[in-house]
Amino acid sequence: MNRSLLFKFLAIGCLMLLLLIPLVMIGNSIDERREYSEQVVRDIARSSAYSQTLVGPVLVVPYSKKERYWTLNEAKEKVFHERVIEDNLYFLPDRFRLSGDMTTESRQLGIYTARLYHADNSIDGYFTLPLNYGIKTNLADYTFNSPFVAVGISDIRGIKNSLQLQLNQQTYDFEPGSQLKILGDGVHARLSPTVFSDIHSQAQSVPFSFKLMLQGTEQFNIAPLGKETHVELHSDWPHPRFLGDFLPAERSIDNTGFTARWQTSYFSTNFAEYFTACIRTTQCDQYQQRQFGVSLVEPVNLYVKSDRAIKYALLFIALTFASFFLFEVLKRLQVHPVQYGLVGLALAFFYLLLLALSEHIAFVAAYAISSFACVVLIGFYVSYVLQSFIRGAGFSLGLGFLYLLLYGLLSAEDYALLMGALLLFVVLGAFMLLTRKVDWYSLGASSKAASATVKEH
Incomplete structure (x- = not known):
């Protein structure tokens, strides 16, 4: 594998590990808010x-x-x-x-x-x-x-x-x-x-x-x-x-x-x-x-659903980064690791928005508002990163579809494992299909040649 491609993989992996920090902090916030709500229930019962x-x-x-x-x-x-x-x-x-x-x-x-x-x-x-x-x-x-x-x-x-x-x-x-x-x-x-x-x-x-x-x-x-x-x-x-x-x-x-x-x-x-x-x-x-x-019991326990949602956060980020990487491979674009990181942070903030809103409005409405806000923000940013509003719109549609799938996973508790396994299999199959003709050995060399051409001009 070309050295530059290897470095890109390592950079993306390090970014995903760094994004675990805000995700863990948000997960702790969910646990704290849940414990506090249970304490409030005990206080009301005590009186x-x-x-x-x-x-x-x-x-x-x-x-x-x-x-x-x-x-x-x-x-x-x-x-x-x-x-x-x-x-x-x-x-x-x-x-x-x-x-x-x-x-x-x-x-x-x-x-x-x-x-x-x-x-x-x-x-x-x-x-x-x-x-x-x-x-x-x-x-x-x-x-x-x-x-x-x-x-x-x-x-x-x-x-x-x-x-x-x-x-x-x-x-x-x-x-x-x-x-x-x-x-x-x-x-x-x-x-x-x-x-x-x-x-x-x-x-x-x-x-x-x-x-x-x-x-x-x-x-x-x-x-x-x-x-x-x-x-x-x-x-x-x-x-x-x-x-x-x-x-x-x-x-x-x-x-x-x-x-x-x-x-x-x-x-x-x-x-x-x-x-x-x-x-x-x-x-x-x-x-x-x-x-x-x-x-x-309450029909929707917002803390349980938020906790289940954040368990899929790393998968969400990995799928988004994989989509970015596909654009790099198929369209010969250069996406900087900082741009990966900003999109990853936006995905992480979705869970914080979901938690904060669901404590005041219905969980479905909180999920819809949070996902819509993140899709619009990331879609607007990605339009410039990918140098095309059409590509940004397509990326936004794909991200919106992922949020719909996530809500399906949260709602269908009995079938969550089956749906998650099928989703991963389909994504892997799509990735393999789209990259079946990619010459991975020449990918890094092509990127270097394009960079050299830019410098000459």
Whole structure:
């Protein structure tokens, strides 16, 4: 290869490496702005309510039990002991049903927005209590205390109504605190000591219901405690993302919102075993992970799209420089490395413009304005570099087409790799086709001869 051509390749390579500096700086700016927007969302949630997780209700029956046992003293004599231990019996719902209507609102701090929801939930179901609470031996040693119903709510600041529990045709007021460490924050309703007075003569089916108006930020999760769990949510938010271990059995999404219905059973969740293991061994990983819910995501996350866009920046610059180089080869033009560098900087500034504009207007509009500005600027400059407005217009059209392809890559997330691979293959094929008759050995010599002719004149 001719020495001058080799130097040109090296100069272009060094320019691309130098252009990584502003690209890295812009990428850092994207990360900083994204972190700041997430911090703003957390600040808004801190002053209202965080994402909500609903666990329960759980029926808890405290009891005291007398235990008698013998030990040997130092004289090897048997000594009789009696002690009282206190514990709880836990009963999960045989059926849990929730019907919720979610409305959303935007809370803004500066240029950043957080998505809040208000969920108006109707909850009902029933507990099945076995005879004598399931105690089959030494029943006389047990003393049962006042039972209570506990509901875990991850952020009780989001409760917007006066909670009342209807259970077994009686009404009870909920009080703050779940009274169960396993449930975390929440509420509980202390029941009448005689509410299950017939439990020693027969098993009981105990219906319950209550209404829960709950406010939260971005996510609403539910733990499927029931032997049968039925959840139905309606919302005016048209861009849901369903979370957790169980997807909706049915869902409908349109421009007016979504409707989703979940249905689980003990056989699919194994929740009773995980709940018991968490109580007895404090191994609560599986219990805490067995949830499902919905996240009210933004349809266009401008920081994610900007970050994805800048990942293609080096490819963009390489394709533009390759186009310049083609003009040098095919039209016998001389393009100075400084001119390469100025065009590369203009391409880099596109991403900064995109980030700045998309924080104030829609991402599509920000992309259109940024790409149009860069195409016009580079096209005007290139018209003089290539010594022809027609060539500059053609170069601008090609650059505009590349921006359209980039937007397609950003929009088609599932097909981004396929589209990118096809684009590179087509560009390589076009480059090979256009340069198939180029004599690379004589290219540098021709350039030197042209330069010598210019000097003579």
